[in-house]
Amino acid sequence: MSRPLAVEAIDLVKRFGDNTAVDGVSFVVPEGTVLGLLGPNGAGKTTTVRMLTTLSVPTSGTGRVAGHDILKEPDAVRRSMGLTGQAATVDELLTARENLKLIGRLYGLPKKYVATTSDELLERFSLTEAADRTAKTYSGGMRRRLDLAVSLIAAPPVLFLDEPTTGLDPRSRTELWEVLRGLVRDGTTLLLTTQYLEEADHLADDIVVIDKGKVIASGTPTQLKDQAGAASVVVTVTHADDLERAAALTRTVSAEVHVDETSRRITAKASGLSDMTRMAHVFEESEIPVDDLGLKRPSLDDVFLHLTGHKAEEVDDLEAQFEEEEVLS
Amino acid sequence: MTTMTSNTRPPISPPSMLRASATVVWRNLIHIKRMPEMLMDVTVQSVMFVLLFAYVFGGSINPPGPIPYKEFLLPGIMVQTMVFSSAVVAMGLTNDLQKGIVDRLKSLPISRSSVLVGRSMSSLIHSSIGIAVMGVTGLLIGWRIREGFVDGILAFVLLLLFGFAMIWLGIWVGSLMRTVEAVQGFMFTVMFPLTFVANTFAPTQDMPSWLRFVAEWNPVSGLTQACRELWGNAPAAPSDAAWPLQHAVLVSVLWPIVLTAIFAPLALRAFKQRSKD
Numbered sequence: 001m002s003r004p005l006a007v008e009a010i011d012l013v014k015r016f017g018d019n020t021a022v023d024g025v026s027f028v029v030p031e032g033t034v035l036g037l038l039g040p041n042g043a044g045k046t047t048t049v050r051m052l053t054t055l056s057v058p059t060s061g062t063g064r065v066a067g068h069d070i071l072k073e074p075d076a077v078r079r080s081m082g083l084t085g086q087a088a089t090v091d092e093l094l095t096a097r098e099n100l101k102l103i104g105r106l107y108g109l110p111k112k113y114v115a116t117t118s119d120e121l122l123e124r125f126s127l128t129e130a131a132d133r134t135a136k137t138y139s140g141g142m143r144r145r146l147d148l149a150v151s152l153i154a155a156p157p158v159l160f161l162d163e164p165t166t167g168l169d170p171r172s173r174t175e176l177w178e179v180l181r182g183l184v185r186d187g188t189t190l191l192l193t194t195q196y197l198e199e200a201d202h203l204a205d206d207i208v209v210i211d212k213g214k215v216i217a218s219g220t221p222t223q224l225k226d227q228a229g230a231a232s233v234v235v236t237v238t239h240a241d242d243l244e245r246a247a248a249l250t251r252t253v254s255a256e257v258h259v260d261e262t263s264r265r266i267t268a269k270a271s272g273l274s275d276m277t278r279m280a281h282v283f284e285e286s287e288i289p290v291d292d293l294g295l296k297r298p299s300l301d302d303v304f305l306h307l308t309g310h311k312a313e314e315v316d317d318l319e320a321q322f323e324e325e326e327v328l329s
Numbered sequence: 330m331t332t333m334t335s336n337t338r339p340p341i342s343p344p345s346m347l348r349a350s351a352t353v354v355w356r357n358l359i360h361i362k363r364m365p366e367m368l369m370d371v372t373v374q375s376v377m378f379v380l381l382f383a384y385v386f387g388g389s390i391n392p393p394g395p396i397p398y399k400e401f402l403l404p405g406i407m408v409q410t411m412v413f414s415s416a417v418v419a420m421g422l423t424n425d426l427q428k429g430i431v432d433r434l435k436s437l438p439i440s441r442s443s444v445l446v447g448r449s450m451s452s453l454i455h456s457s458i459g460i461a462v463m464g465v466t467g468l469l470i471g472w473r474i475r476e477g478f479v480d481g482i483l484a485f486v487l488l489l490l491f492g493f494a495m496i497w498l499g500i501w502v503g504s505l506m507r508t509v510e511a512v513q514g515f516m517f518t519v520m521f522p523l524t525f526v527a528n529t530f531a532p533t534q535d536m537p538s539w540l541r542f543v544a545e546w547n548p549v550s551g552l553t554q555a556c557r558e559l560w561g562n563a564p565a566a567p568s569d570a571a572w573p574l575q576h577a578v579l580v581s582v583l584w585p586i587v588l589t590a591i592f593a594p595l596a597l598r599a600f601k602q603r604s605k606d
Contacts, residue, residue, distance in 0.1 A: 103433070108341060109341065
């Protein structure tokens with residue numbers, strides 16, 4: 001029943017001076033599955049990926065990729081995996097085709113194979129038309145796609161993606177998700193890091209949440225959502241004047257009611273769909289005009305808040321900005 | 330051991346260090362082709378230096394011996410070009426580190442030194458293009474190689490040898506600095522005194538004695554004197570000159586060895602440290 005493991009992190013620790021970036025991270029990724037490594041900026045996601053991909057030497061602990069130890073057989077690991085780094089690491093002065101050729105040659109792949117596979121990959125990532133233009137002229141989404149194509153030139157069974165959609169517009173993001181799903185269908189194992197809970201929810205079979213270098217939760221998206229607790233019914237009344245009366249009404253259905261005056265919204269803990277139907281019924285009878293009434297299941301954002309006590313994104317906007325600047329300067 | 334059944338994989342046969350380095354050189358040469366202005370430092374700038382010194386300052390500088398100043402000047406500027414190869418290599422390396430290209434290369438099953446070897450080789454090509462441009466400019470304004478063929482070639486070999494040592498300095502600085510701008514700032518602060526407090530543009534005899542001492546022990550001076558002697562562009566150093574100028578050719582062989590012995594370990598350590606994290 002259990003599949004062979006494509007990636008194992010075994011008690012990985014990485015210290016930079018006094019600062020412990022990764023503090024005993026362990027997880028496994030079975031072959032053919034997708035693991036989402038979820039956490040805010042500075043949580044240790046990138047450092048974990050850098051250790052697993054042999055770019056960084058762990059202070060202690062180890063890992064295996066495709067069965068090869070990252071410390072003892074780094075070359076075998078490098079043969080078995082592809083890596084798409086945080087900033088799209090394509091060579092801007094090279095064309096898409098030259099980028100593919102460069103990496104293909106460095107893998108020592110036969111010329112013909114590189115040529116035909118390049119054409120296939122360019123086609124698959126909708127880059128055929130731009131294939132002979134320098135990557136400097138590409139949009140963010142195109143760069144990411146090229147970066148991914150380059151990582152796939154040697155058809156690695158395991159692919160590491162470090163924040164593959166950071167900085168992409170929603171459309172490019174959805175497109176990239178589609179491409180990644182295709183890879184998984186073909187049997188590739190993915191390990192992706194992300195700050196976007198939605199992304200992990202969409203793509204990952206399993207999620208490992210890390211914060212301040214430690215694993216704080218893991219499980220399937222559904223399991224994690226269950227941890228964050230019950231669903232709630234959210235009612236938005238049309239007129240602020242009705243808020244008080246509406247709140248009283250919701251209290252007849254739910255024991256826990258929260259009123260937000262600025263958004264004219266009432267949130268009431270609910271046990272499920274039946275509570276929502278009852279609520280809808282109550283409001284229909286009361287003739288209080290309502291803009292919206294619906295059931296809200298906890299999102300992974302709520303999960304994160306629940307687990308860490310702070311929101312995923314707000315913490316690190318500054319840091320993210322700083323990193324961005326570092327890349328640009 | 331896990332068997333990977335899902336993908337049919339192409340035959341991966343990682344290239345040797347030299348082949349991988351050659352591929353990196355290929356990539357760096359495409360860069361020069363796409364951005365010829367990258368060569369400006371060793372072409373336009375050097376030509377500008379030649380013209381500036383030959384025609385603006387040259388009139389007020391007295392070269393030793395009967396040879397015209399232009400001829401005295403040219404070996405100095407060629408040495409300057411070689412010194413600047415360290416800036417070239419440092420900026421290229423920092424750029425690759427910054428943009429994540431080095432990470433990408435390190436994630437491949439190739440020898441990690443090929444990143445450095447490839448960078449050094451393309452930097453030497455870069456500087457050699459500069460030397461060639463200098464040579465042609467020199468010939469146009471009256472510079473000549475007046476000694477024998479073997480001596481002439483030996484001078485070029487000494488230039489390349491010095492360039493090789495300078496590359497290690499470049500790798501060291503490139504691995505330590507975080508941005509290309511920082512490299513530029515640092516390198517030019519170091520390069521200018523290094524190339525000017527020497528016999529590059531003016532003879533050292535008239536300098537205050539302490540400065541003359543520093544200038545004559547500067548590796549740049551030894552090499553410049555060696556090239557001048559080997560090409561017949563200046564007489565042998567005067568008898569009161571410091572030891573390195575009296576033995577210019579020998580010194581030009583020794584300095585690169587000493588400099589490499591100092592900077593290569595520092596460079597490798599810094600690069601390894603930078604790329605360990």
